[in-house]
Amino acid sequence: MSEGALLELRGIYKSFPGVKALQNVDFNLRKGEIHALMGENGAGKSTLIKVLTGVYTKDEGDITLDGQSVNIRSPQDAQHMGISTVYQEITLCPNLSVAENIYIGRSDNVIQNWKEMFSGAEKMLKALDIPAEATAQLASCSIAVQQMVAIARAVDMDCKVLILDEPTSSLDDQEVQKLFKLMRDLKERGVGIIFVTHFLDQVYEVCDKITVLRDGKLVGEYPIKELPRVELVSKMLGKELDDMSEIKTHDVVKDDDDSVPVIYEAEGLSSTEGIKPFDFHIKKGEVNGFVGLLGSGRSECVRAIFGADRVLSGTVKKNGKIVKIQKPIDAMKNGIAYLPEDRKVDGIIGELSVKDNIILALQVMKGFFKPLSKSEAEAFAAEYIDMLKIKTASADTPIKSLSGGNQQKCIVARWLLTHPEYLILDEPTRGIDVGTKVDIQKLVLKLAEEGMSITFISSETDEMLRTCSRLIVMRDRKVVGELKGEDLTQSKIMSTIAGGEVQS
Amino acid sequence: MSKKIRNMTDSNMLLSITIIVFLLMYIGAIIFQGKGFTKPQTFFNILNANAGLIILACAESLVMITGGIDISVGGMTALVSMCCAVYLDHHNGNVPVSMLIALLIGLAYGLVQGYLVAYLDIQPFIVSLAGMFFARGMTTIVNSDPFNVVNEQFVALKLTRINVPGMGSINKKGVYVNAYVEIGVIIAILIVILMFVMLRWTKLGRSFYAVGGNKQSALMLGINVKKTKFLSHLICSVLAGIGGYVYFLHVGSGAVTNGQGAEMNAIASSIIGGTMLTGGVGNIIGSFIGVLSLATIQNIVATAGLGEAWWTGITIAAMLCLFLVIQSVLMARKKKMMKK
Amino acid sequence: MSAKKNSLSDLFGKIVRQQIFIPIAALFILLLFNLIFDPGFFVITLGENSAGDPVLSGNLITVINMGSELAILAIGMTFVTAASGGQDISVGAAIAIAGSVLLRVLCGDNTRPAAGELQTSFLVAFIVSCIVAMAFGAFNGVLVSIFKIQPMVATLILYTAGRSIAAWINNNELPIISDPEFGYFGGFIPGIPVPTPVFIAIACMIVAALVLKFTNLGLYTQAVGINENSSRLNGLNPVFIKWLTFVILGLCVAVAALIKVSRLSSINYSVIAKDIEMDAILAVALGGNALSGGKFNLWASIIGAYVIQLLTTTLFKYEVPSDALPAYKAVVVILLVVFSAPTVREKLAHLKKSPAAKKGVA
Incomplete structure (x- = not known):
């Protein structure tokens, strides 16, 4: 000693x-x-x-x-x-x-x-x-x-x-x-x-x-x-x-390209969780993200977009048409999917099987009186277990016995199965192994290439720099800036979070 | 004012509501139903008839504050009174030993139920449901026919009346009659005081609140959660044994139907008294007043000419419903207030 | 050879791990007990009742006949347990209400109607009682889902008031229906030797099976019961689903009330369906379903209900007075919960493992 x-x-x-x-x-x-x-x-x-x-x-x-x-x-x-x-x-x-x-x-x-x-x-x-x-x-x-x-x-x-x-x-x-x-x-x-x-x-x-x-x-x-x-x-x-800096694959800023249609647009959106009304939009095939410290309101913003908290104000346009999104089901019907921040509390349904967890969102969208047949459900589950390389003993294993990374993949599968136009991923890489983290980041870029719009949030800034082409910066529950192109650097993000406002 | 309300603990807030409602009710009874309620003896009769229930309500509140529930207290009342009655009359027993029997039954129940709930992590509802079944069944097995106890020592104790100094009224013949209470009321009041002191001024008492408020946090704060839960059930069952004996002392008979529905009345009194079933919030004084409120309603219903028995059940349920909804709404609003 | 043995023990392990194994095992143990001590328990005879119609009788017939109400209630109770993580303790009182409504609608103000004097058809009366029972279920459901009161506490209200309300509906009179056709629901239909409640129970089970197959009720209730937050974020409405399960239980209550009232052609408010809520909860627990909600197996609950009835009938046969029954049931409950408690299971598994491990070392 x-x-x-x-x-x-x-x-x-x-x-x-x-x-x-x-x-x-x-x-x-x-x-x-x-x-x-x-x-x-x-x-x-x-x-x-x-x-x-x-x-x-x-x-x-x-x-x-x-x-x-x-x-x-x-x-x-x-x-x-x-x-x-x-x-x-x-x-x-x-x-x-x-x-x-x-x-x-x-x-x-x-x-x-x-x-x-x-x-x-x-x-x-x-x-x-x-x-x-x-x-x-x-x-x-x-x-x-x-x-x-x-x-x-x-x-x-x-x-x-x-x-x-x-x-x-x-x-x-x-x-x-x-x-x-x-x-x-x-x-x-x-x-x-x-x-x-x-x-x-x-x-x-x-x-x-x-x-x-x-x-x-x-x-x-x-x-x-x-x-x-x-x-x-x-x-x-x-x-x-x-x-790490080399992994970054895309330099195209979709947001500056006027020929790309806007998928989702919100004006003056706010919710009961106390975020200041904010404007937001995302274009087809774009990957953007919210950055800010823990508690800065980045999760609350995407929750407001999805209707996960009670929305207080704001007009929302989907593909140019005004829609009402008050509850998660409204958002789902409008082709929006949301992977929540806290996997255990908001994501998985622990005792249910991997299969049931994967088909849940699709099933809810189909409606109460139209259950998927057993064979359909099994086919969907098998397809996504295979595609996302989910490691599980079988499709009938309770999801809670899987590792964190594989649970997260199941939740991703759940939302991909609904074929959303706009996918929100709130901290998808939190608390999972490094291999899966890379898998998920790759998947994000691949989906974007196929035309899906994605909002990606992570507390690890370098992950966001690698995947996003535009970042919305939050501080004290308020949007304080927007970064894209040349500005997407660690130091610029830090300084924006810290104070010196950046005009977008 | 609003700051004061904000700073008030949940326990105190709910207690204040209970006291106000009880006073309003009693005053209302005096105004609309007249003289009966102005006599002190009316009030003391409520106490005499419900001394056992007061003790049961204290027991129930303790478990509820710790975040559990015990629905076996009614069954235990029947078991205790039957065992004691059989011992006193069929075996020529004496009163002190019969009291010991009541305590031992309570202790045995507490040890078993406490162990199952605290150390084997079985839901208290199921454990005490089985406890209730067992007590009711055992009562029948001990003796299935109801009978009045004639043991002299016991009857003497049962008829002992203690005059309340300075309280009394003039009866129809113009004679001043001093108001009285039975022995059971003294025991009940002592237990209320004891429990109040224990919950408020001892470390153990505070740990009941802590465990009920948040088990995980209590553990992190260095409280032995399992032991605390165990003790809550142990004390509850011992009190239920005493409560059962006090009830027995009032009715003076052994019967399978003794204490029928007492567990639900005890739970209802606790809830009306501001104890929350989610745990961590409650006050023994509130439970005491809860019992008085229930009994007053029964009295009002009985004297209001609503002779039909169903009104009692319906009014108690309505009151319970009202209090539960008030609690739920208040807590939700308070939570909202905190966020801002 | 050892490989074969392994696969056999694997198979056995698989069967034992099935949730439905618990109630089936309990059922077989009870049947075996009766087989050993009195094979006469299994005798079924075809006789005639007082009206001269053929009827089957015997202990087994009693079990499936008298277990009907419990099995029907177990269906609703399973859904409530799954979605809300709590139990409804007011079903006994609700049966009193539904039965009282049924009689009130049939009899009107005349408490002793002769065969032709009924105010309306059985169907209309039954529908009215269904609506009332579902309304009370909805009341419980509102307290639980909207006001977020624990189910056991919320239903305590109706538990306290139910029997009083039932008495109030009929002005505390006890109507008696002399029309023999009313007795068919709880007794025998002339010409059919099997008691009618058995058919009603089977019909309820078929409806439940169809509902589970052609709707998402099963998936939704389980999802809500396991994780309310997740369910909401997947577009479900947990408040509505919880509420719905209480309404479904209300419907089950109305059917059970029809059988109960029909058995007597009358009603006794303080005695009818007494303590049946406890048996229904026990059936769910006996079926191996977690009382804290989530995953459920409806058929296991139903078998659980019949196990309880079988236990009751067996005890009766050995002349245990009905008031003493609960003591025996309590012992069964305690054994059951102790052996299914996670902490106990862990310890047992540990015990099993350690000798095996020792063997491995040797």
Whole structure:
């Protein structure tokens, strides 16, 4: 055990049915160190953290904390050992007060002293500058405040190890700065911090070291000064940057070609999810995309196009004719298909078979009284399983037992089967293996060549640069710019997202 | 004002609604139905008749707050009263041991149901459905014919009346009669207080709310979710044992039909009292008032000349429906408000 | 030889894993029990009833006769369970209402009509009672689908009020229909020795089979029950589909009520179809369907219903009083849910595996 080492993980393995989430992963954390854990979606960061916090139990491997081998079996165990965690999704109880959420589950006292608790919480909220009242019910606070409360709880726990799993995705700049100040203070006190984030700037601002994971395997551990940004990205993606820029295939900007007809056009579209009314159009065979940070409203825009959220205003034209799209079925009947962002929550129907999942959308469009015959359904399923190379034991296997990438292919198949004119893909590559990612990107370009219009959204900008010929930039739930042709570069996108508005 | 409402916890908001509705109802009863309702004894009779139900409602609320449900409490009431009745009369038993029997039945039920729900992850509805079946069936097997208990010790306890100081009314003969309550009411009130204190001022009580609010989060916050669920069912069943005994003490007989529909009344009282079936929201005081509201309706229906029995069922159902819809609408609106 | 053995055990494994295996196995165990302890259980005799018509009688006939209502309710309950992930506990009360409406329409204000004095034809009365039962189903459906109240709680309302409403419909009178033809639905049609409820149940099953074959009801309810969000994004209307399943259950209730009322030619509001909701839910569970919704097997539920009836009839035969029946049923329920609980299954699988693994090492 090296000196100053606080936490050591050796040879961690963890697998789920059909997925090897972690394979032989090592990780080191020293006292007073801020250590970034980096990797793409699905690289195994979350799994590693859940192993550390006792939510999952590891299949193999050793964890050493403060020189002692430990076995973390539950979140309580982790708390008692001094490992506290702030998760990306809020893991507090919405029905309890702010103060209770800070203190519950921490002491073995039998009696709850409300007065002491409220005053303690009030003090802490003030110290951390969190705009919430200790007595308020948590559900009445904004998501950002809830996240700050979760951080306050973790910080107050006198922990040795603090894990921050993408805590900044719902915070604004000021709040992020507050958090960083806090992290530096804790660092001074000798706390080891594991920081997971998607924002590279933040990593370079506060971290000392970086550990990179890819596809459940350890890529390496690097001091921050020895790993420039570009290299970090290529380590995360597993490709050299030079290779990637070459993949881009099309330079034609369909949007500038007046002979190409407009397939879909919207004016002043807005929905209940609070996006500012926006205009949008797409031409036949065009691939465009929405870029912006998480929560910038890019998903909400396409959901409004598809009628997935309640549409509040706007006129929509399909092939030049005004149509009404209020519900998903309206959009489907107009030849629009939508692959949702969250595959598990909005996409797959877990217990149903691959076959039923594939035919579902077509079946709904055909109507209640016209079920596909068994042989038709089987033929369709077989055709698309073959075409998209879906790896499944049979067409009757429940979709939930497939790997993430293959599930996603089934959902793509579902929508291709409806032969849409306009296909919206919202994060189709999230959390799936690299091979499938490339497959999907290739498929997008192929479909576009065949004349389908496609809107493609991905949080990995380089994927979008490779596939899209026009990007709509979002910030704070508002369209702030449009990029095409020469402007399609990483730096231009970044600067547009960050501020300096670009006129289109 | 609107900020105050926003900051109010869901539990408190629903409780306020319940209290207001109950008061309106009781005042309405006094205005439109007159004198009967102004007598303190009318109110205390409601308590006397429903002491058992109050305890059952407390038990039910606890499980509901933790996110479960228990429909076996009515069946347990029948089983407890029959077992105790048979022991007291057929075996010349004494009262303390009969109380112990009630507690043991509750404990046994709690251990089994709690284990099945918490550690084997079986739906509480199914577990307690089987529990209800079992209790009802066992009651018949123990003794199928209803009979009144004549054990002297027991009858003496049953007839014990405790005068409420400063409350009373003048009867038809012009004599001042002090208002009284039965032993069961004292037990019920004690349990209400105990449960209220437990849920509000102990860590365990708060973890019931946490588990009901969001199981996953509660786990992450370091609460032993399985143990908490187990305890909720254990306490519920023990309370149901006590509630069953209090009921028995009031009716003084063992019968298969004892506590018929009590589980649904207990659930209805909890809901009217502002406990949400989705868990995490509720208040014992509310459940207490919920029982009083139900009983008051029954009383109003009985004295309003709507002699036909069906009105009770229909009015209770209508009230239940109203409260459920109010809860649903309020929660939906609050959620919307939060988003903005 | 070992290859053959393997394929055989594979086949066995496949059969065991079929959902419908659970209720069929339960059915066979019960039949086997009766075969061993009293083969007389299986005797069916052709006799004559009081009117001199030929009728079949015997324990097995009792099972398929008395199980009809339950089987019909199990159809509707399966759909409700699949789509809403909850159960309707008001079907018993709803049967009381539908039966009461049926009698009210037939009798009018005259509670003791003679054979020719009925106000209207059976068909009209039945249609009216169907409409009323479906309306109450729709009421439950609105609470569940629009107000998003848990099904068990939402139907608690009708459970509380149902029998009171039923009594109110007939002013608490208990009409008795003396027209013998009314008894045909729950008894025997002259000349046909098989009880009519059996035919009604079979007709319901055929209708259900046709509906499943020629509409997408099965796919839609399962999709909504498993993942409401996805279903909506695939163009389905989860609110409507959930609501629809409650209306369908309402129709099943009306048919069951017709049989129930016809058996007595009268009604007793507090006793008719008592606790039948619990049996119907049990039938769905016994059929191996997840009570939390999603995938379902209708035929397994129906077999489950007959298993329950068979259990009841068997217990009766051994002179268990009807009030004590629930205790035995409870034991069956608990055994069933314990052995089908995922955590228990995992442990069992573990137990099975470890000796096999040891063998492998040796």
